[in-house]
Amino acid sequence: xxxxxxxxxIFFVVVTTLYFxxxxxxxxxxxxxxxxxxxxxxxxxxILILGFTIVVDYFAGIYLENSSGKQRKIxxxxxxxxxxxxxxxxxxxxxxxxxxxxxxxGLGYQNSxxxxxxxxxxxxxxxxxxxxxxxxxxxxxxxPAERNFGIYALYVMFYPQLVAGPIERPxxxxxxxxxxxxxxxxxxxxxxxxxxxxxFKKIVxxxxxxxxxxxxxxxxxxxxxxxxxxxxxxxxxxxxCDFSGYSDIAIGAARVMGFKLMTNFNRPYFSRNISxxxxxxxxxLSTWFKDYLYISLGGNRVSIPRWYFNLFFVFLxxxxxxxxxxxxxxxxxxxxxxxxxxxxxQHFRKGVDKVLGLTNLPGLNRLLEISTTFIxxxxxxxxxxxxxxxxxxxxxxKMFTSRGPVxxxxxxxxxxxxxxxxxxxxxxxxxxxxxxxxxxxxxxxWLVRNLACAMLIVLILLIGVFDGGQFIYFQx
Amino acid sequence: xxxxxxxxxxxxxxxxxxxxxxxxxxxxxAILRKFYFTQESGFLYRTTYALEKTDADILVFGSSRANHxxxxxxxxxxxxxxxxxxxxxxxxxxxxxxxxxxxLKRYTPKKIILDFISDEFKVDQSNYDRLSALxxxxxxxxxxxxxxxxxxxxxxxxxxxxxxxxxxxxxxxAVGNAEFNKRRMGDVKGYIISNDIWANPQLTEQHQxxxxxxxxKIKVFESFIRDCLSHNIELSVVTSxxxxxxxxxxxxxRVGKDIAARYxxxxxxxSTDTFFVSHPELFADANHLNNNxxxxxxxxVADSMMISRRHVSKMGTGP
Numbered sequence: 001x002x003x004x005x006x007x008x009x010i011f012f013v014v015v016t017t018l019y020f021x022x023x024x025x026x027x028x029x030x031x032x033x034x035x036x037x038x039x040x041x042x043x044x045x046x047i048l049i050l051g052f053t054i055v056v057d058y059f060a061g062i063y064l065e066n067s068s069g070k071q072r073k074i075x076x077x078x079x080x081x082x083x084x085x086x087x088x089x090x091x092x093x094x095x096x097x098x099x100x101x102x103x104x105x106g107l108g109y110q111n112s113x114x115x116x117x118x119x120x121x122x123x124x125x126x127x128x129x130x131x132x133x134x135x136x137x138x139x140x141x142x143x144p145a146e147r148n149f150g151i152y153a154l155y156v157m158f159y160p161q162l163v164a165g166p167i168e169r170p171x172x173x174x175x176x177x178x179x180x181x182x183x184x185x186x187x188x189x190x191x192x193x194x195x196x197x198x199x200f201k202k203i204v205x206x207x208x209x210x211x212x213x214x215x216x217x218x219x220x221x222x223x224x225x226x227x228x229x230x231x232x233x234x235x236x237x238x239x240x241c242d243f244s245g246y247s248d249i250a251i252g253a254a255r256v257m258g259f260k261l262m263t264n265f266n267r268p269y270f271s272r273n274i275s276x277x278x279x280x281x282x283x284x285l286s287t288w289f290k291d292y293l294y295i296s297l298g299g300n301r302v303s304i305p306r307w308y309f310n311l312f313f314v315f316l317x318x319x320x321x322x323x324x325x326x327x328x329x330x331x332x333x334x335x336x337x338x339x340x341x342x343x344x345x346q347h348f349r350k351g352v353d354k355v356l357g358l359t360n361l362p363g364l365n366r367l368l369e370i371s372t373t374f375i376x377x378x379x380x381x382x383x384x385x386x387x388x389x390x391x392x393x394x395x396x397x398k399m400f401t402s403r404g405p406v407x408x409x410x411x412x413x414x415x416x417x418x419x420x421x422x423x424x425x426x427x428x429x430x431x432x433x434x435x436x437x438x439x440x441x442x443x444x445x446w447l448v449r450n451l452a453c454a455m456l457i458v459l460i461l462l463i464g465v466f467d468g469g470q471f472i473y474f475q476x
Numbered sequence: 477x478x479x480x481x482x483x484x485x486x487x488x489x490x491x492x493x494x495x496x497x498x499x500x501x502x503x504x505x506a507i508l509r510k511f512y513f514t515q516e517s518g519f520l521y522r523t524t525y526a527l528e529k530t531d532a533d534i535l536v537f538g539s540s541r542a543n544h545x546x547x548x549x550x551x552x553x554x555x556x557x558x559x560x561x562x563x564x565x566x567x568x569x570x571x572x573x574x575x576x577x578x579x580l581k582r583y584t585p586k587k588i589i590l591d592f593i594s595d596e597f598k599v600d601q602s603n604y605d606r607l608s609a610l611x612x613x614x615x616x617x618x619x620x621x622x623x624x625x626x627x628x629x630x631x632x633x634x635x636x637x638x639x640x641x642x643x644x645x646x647x648x649x650a651v652g653n654a655e656f657n658k659r660r661m662g663d664v665k666g667y668i669i670s671n672d673i674w675a676n677p678q679l680t681e682q683h684q685x686x687x688x689x690x691x692x693k694i695k696v697f698e699s700f701i702r703d704c705l706s707h708n709i710e711l712s713v714v715t716s717x718x719x720x721x722x723x724x725x726x727x728x729x730r731v732g733k734d735i736a737a738r739y740x741x742x743x744x745x746x747s748t749d750t751f752f753v754s755h756p757e758l759f760a761d762a763n764h765l766n767n768n769x770x771x772x773x774x775x776x777v778a779d780s781m782m783i784s785r786r787h788v789s790k791m792g793t794g795p
Contacts, residue, residue, distance in 0.1 A: 006630035185486055412647040446492065454497040458504060461639040462646060467605035 001041035003249045004202050011038065012253060015159075019257050024180050031177075031257075032150055035159040039122070042163075046121040049086060050157065056082040057131045058152045061138045061145035072139060079135040087128045090120055095324030123163030125321055129288055131156050134170045136292055143170045151177050158259075160250040164243070166264040166284035173259070181258020191255030193441050193453060198248025200456050200464075205420035206241035207465035209234045212417055216407065217385055220395050224404035228395050235385045236378050237421050240268065243282070269377070270432045272369035274338040277377060285321070289314050308343070312336035322384070327392060331383040338376055416463050505638020508649060512612050512642060515652030519564060520612075520645065522666055526562035527578035527613060527620075533557035535579065536666070537572040538591025540565040544764045545716040546589060548665040550774030554782075557586060561666030568603045569596060573696045574610050574620040580707060581619050587710045589777065590700065594682075594718065594726040594747060597697075599690045604628070611641035626692060669767050670760040674719070677756035681721045689731065697732065701739045712781050713743045716773060717752035719762045742784045744777060 001008050015034045022030055040047050060079035064072055094115055101111040134155065137143035146152040155174050161167075216223050216231035223231070247264035254261045264284050271277035278286050297310045312333070319332015342349075358365040379396075386392035408414045430437060438444065440452035515521040526535075534557050536546040542563025551559045562575055572590060579585065607627040614624050614635055625631050634640050642649065663669075704711040713736050715729055725733075729745055736743040752758060758769030765773055 006633060185482065189489075412644075415647060416644070446489070447496075450489075450493045450496050453493065454500050457497060458500050458639060461501070461637050461643060462504070463644060466634070466643060467602075467608070 001038055003246060004199060004207075007041070016256055020183050027181075028148075028151055028154055028177050031159070032154045032157065035154065035157040035162060038159040039157065039162060042122045043119065049090070049121050049124075050127065053083055053086055053128065053131050054153045054156050057135050057156070058146070058149055060135050061152070062147070064135065064138045065145040076135060076139045080132060083128050083132050083135075087124060090118055090124055092320075092324045093118065126165045126167055127156050127162060129167045129285070129321075130161075130165075133167070133288060133292065134174075137170050143174070146170075146174060158254070160253040160259075161261055164246050164250070165282075166247060166250065166262050167288050168261060168284070172262060176259050179258075184258070187258065188256050190442075191252040191257075194252030194255065195249045196252075196453060196456055197441070198245040198250075198252060200460055201241040201245035201248065201424070203460050203464035203466070205424055206238050206245060208416050208420055208463070209238035209241070211465070212408075212413055213238055213385065215409070217391075217395075218387070220386075220391060220398065223398075223407055225399040225402040226404060227407040228399050230406050232378050232382055232385070232395075232399075234417060234421075236269070236374070236381050237424065239381065239384070240265070241420075241424065267428045267432050269374055270370055270428065271373050272366060273373055274335065274342055274376060277373055278335070278339070285318070289318055293317060308340045311339050311343075315339065326389045327383045327386055330389060330392070331380050334380045334383065338380070419463070501638050505642070508639065508642040508646070509612070511649050511653055512645070515649065517663075518648060518652035520648055520652050522562070522663065523564060523575070523609060523613075526560065526575050526666070527617065528582075530560040530562070530579070531558075531583055532560035532665070533586040534559045534589070535585045535587070536561045536563055536589045536591065537575065538563040538589075539567055539593055540668075541593060541716055541763060542589075542591035543663075543666070543668045544670055544760070544766075545591065545770050545773055546777075547667050547669075547767070547770045547774050550771055551778060554775070554778040555587070559665055561663075563591065563666065564609065567606050567609055568593070569693045569696050569700070570603065570607055570623050570626060571609060573700050574607075574623040576700060576703060577619040577623070578613070578617055580703060581617075584707045585709055587712070587781075588704055590711065590713045592713050592715045592729065592732050592743075594715065594722070595687075595728050597689045597693045597728040597731055599688045603690075603693070608643065611635065611643070612645075614641060623696070667770075670764060670770075671767050672760040673757055673766060674759045674761055677719060677759065678762075679719060679721055679753065679756075680762070682726075684722065684724050684727055686727050689728070694731070694735070698735060698739075701736065701741055705739060705741070710781075710785070711741050712777070712784070713741060714777055715743075715745045715747045717746045717749055717758075717765065717769070719753060719756060719759045720747075721753060722748055742781070744780045744784075746773065746776070 001011060011034070015030065018030055019027055036047060039050065057079055060075050060082075063075045064079075067075060097111070097113055097115055100113070104111045134143065134146075134152075138145050146155065151174065154177055155168075155170065156162075158168075158173070213231050213235045216227055217235070220228065244265040251261045251264070262284055264282060266280040266283065268277050268280040271280055294310055294314045297313065298306060299310065300307045302310065313336070315332045315336030316329065317332070319328045319330070319335075322328040322332070353359050353365065358368070382395055383389070383392045386395060406414075427439075430439065440448060441456075443449045443452065512520065513524060515524070534551050534555060536542050536559075538545075540563065543561060543565065544563075546561050546563070548559040548561065551557070562572075562579075564571060576588075604627050607624055610620055610624050613620055701711060701713075713732065715726075715732075725745070726747060729747060733743045733745065746752065752765075752769070752773070755769075758765055758772065760766040760769075
């Protein structure tokens with residue numbers, strides 16, 4: 001069930017209405033049933049996989065709390081193996097097997113391990129990471145084990161963030177299932193507005209850009225360098241609006257029912273460097289890796305070479321998390337390299353700024369930094385979007401060698417796409433640089449507020465893309 | 477008491493919001509509808525013309541290939557009958573059938589040529605998505621509604637909006653009303669003339685293996701045939717040339733031929749005709765003939781139709 005479907009709209013209205021009609025003690029049961037239905041609307045049988053990890057982690061949490069010493073570690077490791085095992089099998093089995101075949105062929109051997117026809121369960125990486133954060137937090141003693149199996153299952157399966165995050169922590173979410181969430185009109189309206197804005201980003205901007213990006217990237221050999229540059233910039237906005245749009249709908253839907261999910265995006269394309277970019281992009285995943293991998297590796301409290309390695313390694317794993325393909329691995333590695341390079345040249349770059357007098361021109365300096373960060377992010381996105389590593393390098397080569405007019409099948413294709421991007425930049429510019437100015441959607445005057453919401457709906461109806469709008473991040 | 481006040485407050489706000497939304501939807505939808513139907517050129521106008529205005533003796537149905545392959549002058553000269561090309565870019569069997577329903581409600585053409593593409597019956601969601609071309613006519617043409625509703629289970633709900641039928645058409649409507657568009661995108665009775673000659677023709681080989689067939693498309697194809705036969709229309713199903721080498725007859729074409737034969741309807745298959753494949757200068761690209769190609773092809777179709785009329789026993793065979 002996609003967030004941008006009528007099916008979901010009906011589901012949401014029914015579940016939310018029942019949620020407020022039911023007494024508090026039955027609400028978790030409603031949410032759990034609704035979440036099961038939501039997940040089973042994709043591929044019903046995969047709920048068994050989800051059920052397996054839920055059972056394992058539920059008991060692991062209780063055993064972890066009731067044990068001490070070495071035994072705790074054994075329970076944690078068992079839980080992590082179960083979670084990572086499921087993820088590895090469904091997501092990485094064929095990738096590893098294919099690469100093993102290449103390696104063995106190179107050595108003159110045949111790989112006899114069969115390739116399996118596996119369909120990746122929707123959102124597997126998201127709910128696996130959320131489940132893992134629970135057992136790790138219980139192990140670290142920062143979260144008591146959840147005794148109510150239904151509530152724990154709901155923690156993993158809570159439908160707004162089940163298939164594409166935000167990846168929650170038990171400290172933030174679990175206790176909310178016990179809290180009473182009264183009917184609060186203002187909160188409900190603000191949640192609905194956030195859902196509407198997310199829907200706008202998805203349907204009007206992301207899906208529109210996707211038409212151009214898919215046409216160009218799937219036929220790169222027919223397009224010149226200028227077109228490929230435009231398609232890459234479009235993809236940067238497409239993936240941002242696709243994923244942040246999904247997050248907005250998820251956070252808004254949860255807020256309507258009184259749940260507060262963590263912020264997942266914070267205008268990442270206004271970042272002044274790659275480090276800031278990763279503090280603003282997919283925040284729930286970045287902080288997950290920071291809390292559970294980077295710090296476990298020693299973080300920055302190690303020798304400088306080891307620190308650089310830690311950073312690079314975390315980004316490499318983050319790339320692999322996104323998909324079982326070398327393109328994602330390179331994308332992650334590239335971001336890791338950016339970060340390490342930025343740290344290594346920090347002082348040198350400050351010196352250059354001083355020499356060029358940029359420190360006296362903060363506006364220009366900021367603009368240059370934002371532009372540079374955006375270009376670096378776009379360059380990495382080439383690997384993320386390309387169908388293969390070979391394609392990615394072919395596209396990069398062509399960007400620098402092939403010139404010609406920018407492709408557009410019909411002018412409306414570019415006009416709608418540019419309208420969406422300009423609209424987004426205007427909204428985010430105001431949020432970034434004039435955060436205290438009230439937005440049209442939250443204007444104190446009822447007519448302005450309602451007109452703004454109605455106009456967003458009108459724009460969705462007028463220029464939104466209603467066909468075939470799958471969310472990119474579902475595949476992860 | 478407090479609860480009652482809250483309920484009144486919520487109801488008041490909800491009513492105000494929906495009133496604003498309805499007024500905007502209705503007024504913008506009305507403006508779009510007005511300008512949609514005042515267009516005098518472009519592909520949207522051609523759909524309206526085919527559905528509501530044409531009274532030609534010979535009608536052509538099909539995708540962009542029909543648009544580019546059937547020249548009115550050829551058929552008018554050969555049959556001495558009026559002609560209109562109702563083909564539309566990126567639209568397939570469902571669209572053709574819906575337009576046929578609109579036409580048959582007004583009058584009965586003498587001849588219909590249905591351009592049948594390779595992989596016509598292949599399962600392809602985009603073919604359903606493309607039915608959005610018919611949304612502006614949903615309210616005023618009840619005969620096309622069953623076809624439009626194939627687009628999705630919630631289409632009727634979406635069509636409560638007056639703007640939705642014109643989704644993504646804003647710029648096309650504006651251009652369709654502009655005078656310059658007539659000069660820029662001129663068509664001759666629905667036929668789009670292309671004088672381009674494919675600069676670097678590349679003959680690709682298309683290997684065929686059976687695939688999943690869309691039963692909806694097959695049903696609609698059969699309904700198309702039955703409706704023509706019940707109205708005594710001379711129907712010819714034609715697969716026009718590709719600049720492609722098929723190793724065997726395309727699976728959908730094979731199935732289409734079988735169905736046509738069952739109804740004793742002519743099916744002329746030019747997809748494997750070696751003449752066109754050996755003349756790349758007749759193509760604008762791999763899927764479309766240029767004007768010279770269309771003239772030669774049109775005459776060949778006319779020949780086949782005449783022969784077929786004389787030798788009814790040869791129905792269902794190639795050219």
